[in-house]
Amino acid sequence: MITIKDVAKRVGVSPSVVSRALNNRYGVKESTREKIVRVAKEMGYYPNAVARSLVTRRTATIGVMMADLSEPYYTQIIKGMEFSASKTGYTLLFSNSYESLEKSKVLEKMVYAERVDGVVIVGSNIEEQEYILKLVERKVPFVLLERDFADPRINCVYVDNLYGGYLATNYLLNKGHTRIAHISGKIGFQVALDRLEGYKRALREAGLPFDEKLVITGNFVWQDGYAAMKQLLRSRPRCTAVFTANDTTAFGALQAITESGLSVPEDIAVIGFDDLEFSSLTNPPLTTVHQPRYEMGKEAVRIVTSLLQQGASEKGVKLCYRPKIIVRRSA
Amino acid sequence: MITIKDVAKRVGVSPSVVSRALNNRYGVKESTREKIVRVAKEMGYYPNAVARSLVTRRTATIGVMMADLSEPYYTQIIKGMEFSASKTGYTLLFSNSYESLEKSKVLEKMVYAERVDGVVIVGSNIEEQEYILKLVERKVPFVLLERDFADPRINCVYVDNLYGGYLATNYLLNKGHTRIAHISGKIGFQVALDRLEGYKRALREAGLPFDEKLVITGNFVWQDGYAAMKQLLRSRPRCTAVFTANDTTAFGALQAITESGLSVPEDIAVIGFDDLEFSSLTNPPLTTVHQPRYEMGKEAVRIVTSLLQQGASEKGVKLCYRPKIIVRRSA
DNA sequence: CGTCGTATTGCAAACGTTTGTAATTTTATT
DNA sequence: AATAAAATTACAAACGTTTGCAATACGACG
Numbered sequence: 001m002i003t004i005k006d007v008a009k010r011v012g013v014s015p016s017v018v019s020r021a022l023n024n025r026y027g028v029k030e031s032t033r034e035k036i037v038r039v040a041k042e043m044g045y046y047p048n049a050v051a052r053s054l055v056t057r058r059t060a061t062i063g064v065m066m067a068d069l070s071e072p073y074y075t076q077i078i079k080g081m082e083f084s085a086s087k088t089g090y091t092l093l094f095s096n097s098y099e100s101l102e103k104s105k106v107l108e109k110m111v112y113a114e115r116v117d118g119v120v121i122v123g124s125n126i127e128e129q130e131y132i133l134k135l136v137e138r139k140v141p142f143v144l145l146e147r148d149f150a151d152p153r154i155n156c157v158y159v160d161n162l163y164g165g166y167l168a169t170n171y172l173l174n175k176g177h178t179r180i181a182h183i184s185g186k187i188g189f190q191v192a193l194d195r196l197e198g199y200k201r202a203l204r205e206a207g208l209p210f211d212e213k214l215v216i217t218g219n220f221v222w223q224d225g226y227a228a229m230k231q232l233l234r235s236r237p238r239c240t241a242v243f244t245a246n247d248t249t250a251f252g253a254l255q256a257i258t259e260s261g262l263s264v265p266e267d268i269a270v271i272g273f274d275d276l277e278f279s280s281l282t283n284p285p286l287t288t289v290h291q292p293r294y295e296m297g298k299e300a301v302r303i304v305t306s307l308l309q310q311g312a313s314e315k316g317v318k319l320c321y322r323p324k325i326i327v328r329r330s331a
Numbered sequence: 332m333i334t335i336k337d338v339a340k341r342v343g344v345s346p347s348v349v350s351r352a353l354n355n356r357y358g359v360k361e362s363t364r365e366k367i368v369r370v371a372k373e374m375g376y377y378p379n380a381v382a383r384s385l386v387t388r389r390t391a392t393i394g395v396m397m398a399d400l401s402e403p404y405y406t407q408i409i410k411g412m413e414f415s416a417s418k419t420g421y422t423l424l425f426s427n428s429y430e431s432l433e434k435s436k437v438l439e440k441m442v443y444a445e446r447v448d449g450v451v452i453v454g455s456n457i458e459e460q461e462y463i464l465k466l467v468e469r470k471v472p473f474v475l476l477e478r479d480f481a482d483p484r485i486n487c488v489y490v491d492n493l494y495g496g497y498l499a500t501n502y503l504l505n506k507g508h509t510r511i512a513h514i515s516g517k518i519g520f521q522v523a524l525d526r527l528e529g530y531k532r533a534l535r536e537a538g539l540p541f542d543e544k545l546v547i548t549g550n551f552v553w554q555d556g557y558a559a560m561k562q563l564l565r566s567r568p569r570c571t572a573v574f575t576a577n578d579t580t581a582f583g584a585l586q587a588i589t590e591s592g593l594s595v596p597e598d599i600a601v602i603g604f605d606d607l608e609f610s611s612l613t614n615p616p617l618t619t620v621h622q623p624r625y626e627m628g629k630e631a632v633r634i635v636t637s638l639l640q641q642g643a644s645e646k647g648v649k650l651c652y653r654p655k656i657i658v659r660r661s662a
Numbered sequence: 663c664g665t666c667g668t669a670t671t672g673c674a675a676a677c678g679t680t681t682g683t684a685a686t687t688t689t690a691t692t
Numbered sequence: 693a694a695t696a697a698a699a700t701t702a703c704a705a706a707c708g709t710t711t712g713c714a715a716t717a718c719g720a721c722g
Contacts, residue, residue, distance in 0.1 A: 001445075003708055014672045019710060029670060046443035050384045051708035054677045059381065070409050072609075075401035082400075082427060091440065094425055096413060109422065112377035114332075114678095222612075251612055258614075278403075281553075281582055283589075283614035334678055345702045350680060360700060382678030385707045445708095665722085672715070680706085688699065 002045045011039050022047065053114075061091040062304050063116035065106055067123055069096050072276055073246070073293070077122065077145070080297025088305045090117075104131045111140050118304040122146055126190055141307035145300045147190055148318065155307075157300050157319040159291045161191050164323035165198020168243045168271045168289050171325055173206050177241040177269065181214040183228040183253060185245035192220075195245055195273060214239060218249055225252025233260055240268060241331065247272040247279045247288055254282055254330065269331035273323075285328035292321050333376045342370050353378065384445075392422040393635050394447035396437055398454055400427050403607055404577070404624070408453065408476070411628025419636045421448075435462045442471050449635040451476055457521050472638035476631045478521055479649065486638075488631050488650040490622045492522050495654035496529020499574045499602045499620050502656055504537050508572040508600065513546040514559040514584060516576035523551075526576055526604060545570060549580055556583025564591055571599060572662065578603040578610045578619055585613055585661065600662035604654075616659035623652050 008015040013032060021028045021036040028036075053059045064081060066074060078094075085092050093116055097103045103124075110116050118141035124132065135142050136153055143155035172180050182199045185192030200210055216231060218224030225244055229252065232239055244250040250272030257268050264270055264284055272279060272288035279286040299319055339346040344363060352359045352367040359367075384390045395412060397405060416423050424447055428434045434455075441447050449472035455463065466473050467484055474486035503511050513530045516523030531541055547562060549555030556575055560583065563570055575581040581603030588599050595601055595615055603610060603619035610617040630650055 001708090004710095005708080015709080016673080016711075017671060020671095023710085025711095027670065032670085046439055048385075048708050049440075049444035049446050050381055050390065051677090052710075053381045054379075054385055054679090054708080055710045057677075069413075070406035072403055072406070075403070078401050091424070091426070093422070095422070108377055109380075113380035115380050255612060278609055281586065282612070332678090335680095336678080346679080347681075347703080348701060351701095354680085356681095358700065363700085379678050382707090383680075385678080385709090386680045388707075663722100666720090668717100668719085670715105670717070673713085675712090676710085678707105682703105682705090684701105684703075686699100686701070688697100690695100690697075692693100692695080 001048075002043050004045070004047070007036065007040050007043060007045050010043065011036050057114075058117055058308075059115060060089060061093050061116050062301060062308075063093045063095060063110040063119040064301075065095050065097055065103065065110070065119060065121045067097060069094050072278065073248070073274055074122075075277070076293035077297035077300075080294040080299075081120070081301045082297075083294075084298045084301040084305065088309075090301070090305055092301070103128065104134075107131055107135070111135070111138075117308050118142055120145055120300045120304055122300075123189070123191070125188055126193075127188065141304055143300050143303050143316075145296060148320070151316075153316050155303055155316040155318075157296050157303070157317075157321075159296070159321040159323050161194035161323075162198040162201070164273060164289045164291070165195035165243070166202045167198070167323065167325055168195075168273065169199045169202035170206075171287075172241040172243060172269060172271060172331060173202060173208075175241070175269065175331065178208060179214070179237060179239045179241070181216070181232050181239040181242040183216050183218050183225055183232075183242060183244045183249050185217075185249075186219045187217060192245055199243060218245060220246050220249060222248050222252040222255075225249035226256045227252070229253035229256035230260075233257070233262075238268075241265075241271070242268060243271050243273075245273060247274040247276045247286060250279075250286055250288070250330075251282060254286070258283075265329065265331050271325075271331040275326050279326075280328060282330070284330050287328045287331040288326055289323045290326045291323045296321065332379075333374050335376070335378070338367065338371050338374060338376050341374065342367050388445075389448050389639075390446060391420060392424050392447050393632060393639075394424045394426060394441040394450045395632075396426050396428055396434065396441070396450060396452045398428060400425050403609065404579070404605055405453075406608070407624035408628035408631075411625040411630075412451070412632045413628075414625075415629045415632040415636065419640075421632070421636055423632070434459065435465075438462055438466070442466070442469075448639050449473055451631045451635055453477055453631075454520070454522070456519055457524075458519065472635055474631050474634050476627060479651070482647075484647050486634055486647040486649075488627050488634070488648075488652075490627070490652040490654050492525035492654075493529040493532070495604060495620045495622070496526035496574070497533045498529070498654065498656055499526075499604065500530045500533035501537075502618075503572040503574060503600060503602060503662060504533060504539075506572070506600065506662065509539060510568060510570040510572070511545070512563050512570040512573040514549050514556055514563075514573060514575045514580050515546055516548075516580075517550045518548060523576055530574060549576060551577050551579060553579050553583040553586075556580035557587045558583070560584035560587035561591075564588070564593075569599075572596075572601070573599060574602050574604075576604060578605040578607045578617060581610075581617055581619070581661075582613060585617070589614075596660065596662050602656075602662040606657050610657075611659060613661070615661045618659045618662040619657050620654045621657045622654050627652065 004015045008018045021033040095106045097106045120143050122145040148156050184196050216228040275288045275290035335346045339349045352364040426437045428437045451474050453476040479487045515527045547559040603617050606619045606621035
């Protein structure tokens, strides 16, 4: 390995000068700088990031903790994050926390071990408070994505899920539906709760009773949408529309409906939530509630990096996006 | 920040003993070890990974370089990679190289800066030789995913794309089709070339002429599949079947076909390549060539980690998977 | 030519670990 | 109880940078 000392020796100068030259610090003669740059390149020298981090106490990387990197839902979020990161020269370090219990382990590995300068945590569970509060205690710059945490010190970026659920349900109501089912997400996730709440509110405002037989709890996955829809199809009187907690669930519902020989939206209208890339390709194309995922990812890391560069401010920022309906053909 | 010295002082022992105790090295009295562990926990001490890496010269992370992390194609690969990584305690550091030119930049940031111990490079372009050869020169442990690089020193894991293309085309031939179109991937990617070659070979073996009007070059994306199919639909005599370079392209083709009022597979049969999660959800469900993406990702990092642990061997491993057809309803 | 001011360079400490070796303590043996 | 052996602990260097400060070189001015 070629170190800064090797370069220094070759140029006939001390390591500190090489460091300053390569980092474009002022106070080094232009001619020596040029020579240093040239020799460093010739020798194939690359500064050791680990050593640098040790002294500067910054790693120029920000950690991203999420349940499952490979969900299609996350792709746009990730792209947005990467946009902001690359713009400011930061690297993203992803870490999956499949198990809720592992989350503090993940944080240990990432932030307490000082591998990252800041963190964005996406989609945390309601009950999870401790490790988040520990982060503020340690003054780690971080933002919560997809969650509004009541604590004013904490930065949050999220969509107004309650409003989104309300919007979706209202859309169906305006189409004349009165028996509207809801396949919800996992209880315990604020996201799921809020969308359900929006659904209830729309119903209430329309003067319709809340029928708990019409809501079935899923876990945001295809299989659950499929199974839940099958179940809904069996109960009488049958619903004429269904609002699903997310698009993936809607895909399953769509499948279940067409399998039973019914058609969408004539027999049963379906509306999803998320607006995945794929949602325009289903048959029929899915009407859904759009959330600006790219934008959200982008903002999340922008906030972290600005925290890093300007120093943390006292009060956190709460960035709330308003979702909107994308009308296609399933409802 | 709490350092090892703080813990040492509190326990009344030297830092080296604390280090040995916490790393489960032998040669420290059991009673002091227990005390150290307890105090370290009480004080909330976490070893600084950066400092440790500097002296051990290992970061316990392996870099993954790919074109676009967020392609649905990669999700299973990533999951497989993560499986192997977490099994051996490694962390994955993803880095996107949207531009081919950026690849060496990415490598600088990751491997030359010593942030990672090894690398897996997924989906490299045919022309790209230099930076790969530079890696072997520097003796960086790495594997190429989705590419068979002729050099015997280089580890490769990939599927037999030629065979896959052959398989797909043959499947259509056996169904009685004689005018089979192919929407290819970007020329320049071995993957695309091989699948095309398989297509040609099957045609040749069946005694059918190769008609270049029947192959249209795309770039693995939905839009290209859609546009190419539209074009194919205009030309006469019309093809009765189409083999697409990947599933995403097939989705576009499917869309184009149904939009023209034709039906799949009656009027035109469609067969894809990849077997994405979503491919069973299209209408009709897509018949496609399956590649074991999870397995491939898993093996790729397993190889890197074993290289890291056992020391690199002279000759690289070439892991070639045989794809197989998943019959659904589109062909 | 001496002096001063400024531009440039060098020195050495520091970042928080790990680790080879020396020093010390404990245990065993006689 | 003295000594040898073994177990445990301490010391100090090292990893490759950055950076505050001291030292030196250079140029200008009197």
